[in-house]
Amino acid sequence: MIFLNIITSSQNYLVKKLKTLATNKGRKRFGEFIVEGNKFALNIPKEWESVNTVFSESYAISNEAQIKKTGNPVILKDHIFSSVSGTVTPAGVLAVVKIRGFEFSDILSCPKKFIIIACNLQDPGNMGTLIRTANAAGASGVLVSNDSVDIWSPKVVRATTGSIFNIPIVIGDIKSMMIGLKDRGISLIAADLNAKKTPYQADLRKPLALIIGNESQGLSADMVALSDTTLKLPMALGVESLNASVASGILMYEVLRQRIGANA
Amino acid sequence: MIFLNIITSSQNYLVKKLKTLATNKGRKRFGEFIVEGNKFALNIPKEWESVNTVFSESYAISNEAQIKKTGNPVILKDHIFSSVSGTVTPAGVLAVVKIRGFEFSDILSCPKKFIIIACNLQDPGNMGTLIRTANAAGASGVLVSNDSVDIWSPKVVRATTGSIFNIPIVIGDIKSMMIGLKDRGISLIAADLNAKKTPYQADLRKPLALIIGNESQGLSADMVALSDTTLKLPMALGVESLNASVASGILMYEVLRQRIGANA
Numbered sequence: 001m002i003f004l005n006i007i008t009s010s011q012n013y014l015v016k017k018l019k020t021l022a023t024n025k026g027r028k029r030f031g032e033f034i035v036e037g038n039k040f041a042l043n044i045p046k047e048w049e050s051v052n053t054v055f056s057e058s059y060a061i062s063n064e065a066q067i068k069k070t071g072n073p074v075i076l077k078d079h080i081f082s083s084v085s086g087t088v089t090p091a092g093v094l095a096v097v098k099i100r101g102f103e104f105s106d107i108l109s110c111p112k113k114f115i116i117i118a119c120n121l122q123d124p125g126n127m128g129t130l131i132r133t134a135n136a137a138g139a140s141g142v143l144v145s146n147d148s149v150d151i152w153s154p155k156v157v158r159a160t161t162g163s164i165f166n167i168p169i170v171i172g173d174i175k176s177m178m179i180g181l182k183d184r185g186i187s188l189i190a191a192d193l194n195a196k197k198t199p200y201q202a203d204l205r206k207p208l209a210l211i212i213g214n215e216s217q218g219l220s221a222d223m224v225a226l227s228d229t230t231l232k233l234p235m236a237l238g239v240e241s242l243n244a245s246v247a248s249g250i251l252m253y254e255v256l257r258q259r260i261g262a263n264a
Numbered sequence: 265m266i267f268l269n270i271i272t273s274s275q276n277y278l279v280k281k282l283k284t285l286a287t288n289k290g291r292k293r294f295g296e297f298i299v300e301g302n303k304f305a306l307n308i309p310k311e312w313e314s315v316n317t318v319f320s321e322s323y324a325i326s327n328e329a330q331i332k333k334t335g336n337p338v339i340l341k342d343h344i345f346s347s348v349s350g351t352v353t354p355a356g357v358l359a360v361v362k363i364r365g366f367e368f369s370d371i372l373s374c375p376k377k378f379i380i381i382a383c384n385l386q387d388p389g390n391m392g393t394l395i396r397t398a399n400a401a402g403a404s405g406v407l408v409s410n411d412s413v414d415i416w417s418p419k420v421v422r423a424t425t426g427s428i429f430n431i432p433i434v435i436g437d438i439k440s441m442m443i444g445l446k447d448r449g450i451s452l453i454a455a456d457l458n459a460k461k462t463p464y465q466a467d468l469r470k471p472l473a474l475i476i477g478n479e480s481q482g483l484s485a486d487m488v489a490l491s492d493t494t495l496k497l498p499m500a501l502g503v504e505s506l507n508a509s510v511a512s513g514i515l516m517y518e519v520l521r522q523r524i525g526a527n528a
Contacts (some may be wrong), residue, residue, distance in 0.1 A: 081504070125389065129507045136503040159507075166502055200317050234520065238430055239400040242422075243393045250509035250517045256498065257464050259519075 006057055006075045010083060014052070014074060018084035021096065032101050033152035034201045035164075036087060039258055041095035042066070047164045048096040054102060056081035058094025086154035099152055102168040104177060107141030110168075114255055115188055116118045117143045119174055120214040121244060122170050124149050127156040128159020129245035130212065135163035137252040142167060143209070146175035178226050189252030190219055194239075195230035202231055204255040270321055270339045274347060278316070278338060280346035288414045292412020295363050297416035299428075300351060301522055304357035306330070309429045313362040318353040320345035323356025327482050333438065350418035366432040370440060371405030374432075375472030377450055378519055381407045383438055383510060384478040384485060392475065393509035399427035401516040406431060407473070409438035442490050444474050454483055455511055457504075459494035466495055468519040476512040 007015060020026030021034050032051055035041045044050040054074045059081075060067050067073045082090055107115060116134045119125050127149050144151055151157075151171065157164050170177070178188055178260050189202070190211040213219030213225060224230060233242060233250060242250070271279060280423040284290030296315055299305045308314040318338045323345075324331050331337050344407030346354055366428050368402050371379060380398045391413050398406050408415055415421075415435065421428050434441070442452055453466070475491060488494060497506060497514060505511070 012292075129510060132503075133506060133510050136499040136506055137499045140328055148327050161504075163503065166500075186500075200524070233400075233517065234524065235400040236402045236430075239396075239427065240425075241399060243509065244508055245507065246393055246513035249506070250514050253497065253514045254521075260464070261500065 004082060006077060007080060008077045012080075012081060014054075015076065015080055015084060018054070018094075018096070022084070022086060022154060022209065023226055024153065025047060027099065027150065027152050032096050033099055034086070034094055034154055035097055035153065035157055036091040036094045037158075038063075038066075040162050041093045042070075043162075044095055044097055048100055048165055050095050051098060052096040052201060053251040054094050054096070055080070056090065056092035076197040077131075081159045086158070101171050102141070104143075104170050104172070104180060107143065107170060108167045108180075108184060109138030112138065112140050114139045114251065114259075115141055115181065115186065115209035116248070117145075117178070117209050117211040118148055118217060119211055120143075121148045121198045121212065122215075122216055123244070124153055124155035125159050126243070126245040128149060128161075128164075128216060130248050131156070131160045131166035131167065131169065133164060133245065133252055135160075135167040135182040137249075137256045139252065140232055142169045143177050144169060144171045145176065146171060153216065175226070177210075178209070178223075182226075182228075190193055190223055190227035190230045191232070192227075192230035193218055194224075194231055197229070197231055198234050198255045200233045202229060204258045208249055208255070210248070210255065212244060212251075215244045269314075270341060271343045271344060275445075276344075277350060278286045278318075278509045279344055281501065282318070282358075282470065283361070285296065286348070286350060286418060288417065291363065291416050291528045293413065296360050296417055297363055297421060298350070298358055299361055299421055300349060300358045300418065301355045301422075302330075303359040304426050305357045306334075306434060307358055307426075308361055312364055312429055314359050315362060316350075316360040318345070318358045318360070322358035344447055352423070361491040366405070366434050368407075368434050368436070368444060370432045371407065371434060372444075372448060374404030376402065376404050378523075379405055379407060379445065379473035380413055380512070380516065381409075381438060381442070381448065381473050381475040383409045383475055383483060384481075385409075385412045385476065387479055387508070388417055388419035388433060388511040389423050390465045390479060390507070391415060392420040392425075392428075394512050395420070395431065395433065396427040397509065397516055399431040401513075403431065405439050407438065408433060408435045410435060417448045439486075439490070442473070442475075442487075446490075446492075454488055454491035454494045455496070455515060456488055456494035457482055457496055458488075459496035461493065461495055462498050462502065463495045463518045468522045471520070474512070474515055474519065476508060476515075
């Protein structure tokens, strides 16, 4: 099969747009983001709108059947594909997907009332991993503070390994969301290195939101003041802290453990 | 203060050596590794031998007192320092440290008998974070398979945030070490996505080694066969796996939780 419409110019509109989507500003402008890799890019859940599926020429040549099944495949010369890919060794497939805006109420309506709050998280790997773990641990949703790393950035999306599609995420003013949760009887539980109590001493079966702070500064004093409980994982002497995504994962699974009961 | 001996040439022996230490081969040849950042590079524990403390010129100018306290400070022109640094925005301080070889017996002699086995782990961030969490959770030591990422690489060292100095780590043939542990009555507990049991259904208070496999392939069949028990964390429908360092962190803290008792 010969592909007649291979894009060969870096001046092509779509190529320029793909480059723009690598930036926060560009994603805001178009309301779209990029998902890379055949596993995720070719399996966008139907609740999400895939705008384009883009292939590298060499991927297209060796996966003809797949290309035919794709609605409106776009094929780029390999070096053009590389120039828009966020990875060192591009898989040769990416999808442009419409950003789906969830509302605070979408998360509140979930019966489980197990919410994760990411407050000023800056590392894309940590943010993506937190979203992946929240999904795995069965959380109702993730609230992300305005000053956190953009969750639609390629590095965050990659680290979620598909979970970005499977759990509602709301970005917004975290303080007002926290007050909203409190008003609805949801306990605010903050991970805080100054806490006296361990998660093993707390009842985590009640409706709650787990608040995770910045990688190096932790949570600000007013966030801690707004919380109902602060918790700290026990740590060996001389160890100051855990990685943010690991600490949040341990806390999320302690919630899950307490809820499924000791024998599950 | 004027620094008389600033290294200005990239052809300088030490500069060449620092570049070599960024490679696995170079670290093997010299038996040394690099620790970056003032927090860790200036606080090498006394059980470890610091060979050189290296500063960038601009760091040295603004931290004179610190330089005077350092035994044999080496100062590099800023662009030379950048060329040997593994970070995009170098802190301006690094230490060259002798690799300390631990023996399998060092780990066995620890009374707690809580050992972590990293088997074919490839991502430096995961490996470093695993070491950091093992240290925090009070593990006796970490056994690392020969085919894993080199633990002395700058990215691993950075991700341990100092824990590389605080927990014994042995690199070697993992199968023979596993057999050695079994012979000494230490249970081999493998994290395995095919397992039927959750960690919450297992007694983790007994002497044990927790085995963590490769990020995408998990553990090989013969590793699983050699294990006494396999465990899998419960996960929401549609989620295939957790990040390796998060999964291992959750398991380590479940061991800790069971050992300190429910009320600790």
